[in-house]
């Protein structure tokens with residue numbers, strides 16, 4: 001396999017600091033809409049969530065961005081590996097890679113749980129089988145085999161068919177990463193890529209309420 005000669009020249013677009021919107025969440029929404037409109041081959045809202053675990057070991061996995069308010073919201077099991085990581089170290093990063101657009105977005109900040117009400121509201125909006133799946137899976141724990149998981153799923157499904165009642169488990173819900181660093185990377189030719197970066201200057205509570213310094217980083 002000749003990996004050393006695998007390379008691409010990026011020529012699709014450019015990103016100049018003079019076109020950067022004042023607030024990185026606004027700028028993200030703009031790029032995100034472009035990614036949605038482009039109907040990319042991969043889910044545009046898939047992002048790599050990196051957390052820090054025991055002994056400062058980093059750990060990363062893909063999750064889905066589910067809403068944007070004053071931060072970036074995703075849902076998971078609070079007792080999963082990522083949940084345990086965030087319990088002891090709430091700092092994390094999100095990475096989006098939109099290959100067809102030759103774009104990467106890096107977001108860093110502190111993660112907090114969203115309200116129980118909002119988590120329950122979203123939980124209820126999911127298809128019933130996804131709700132049951134979330135209840136059935138002891139995420140990140142060792143299973144003896146797949147049957148164990150399917151048995152759990154079917155017993156919860158049976159219970160639901162009898163009672164017509166299902167509730168969000170307390171160990172499942174949303175997290176919000178509130179950004180203090182956001183970087184927009186646009187691939188350019190000859191490796192002279194654009195990296196337009198927002199550094200938090202003053203935190204504000206509302207969606208576009210914070211003050212940011214915008215700088216260009218060397219690629």
Ligand SMILES: Cc1cc2nc3c(=O)[nH]c(=O)nc-3n(C[C@H](O)[C@H](O)[C@H](O)COP(=O)(O)O)c2cc1C
Nearest residue numbers: 046061062063064074075076077080081082083140
């Ligand atoms: C495209 C894609 C989307 C995913 N979305 C989620 C998600 O929104 N929430 C989630 O908990 N896991 C999601 N996963 C699974 C995670 O990557 C991971 O396997 C799981 O959350 C357990 O991670 P952990 O053991 O590090 O906590 C997704 C995986 C892929 C490939």
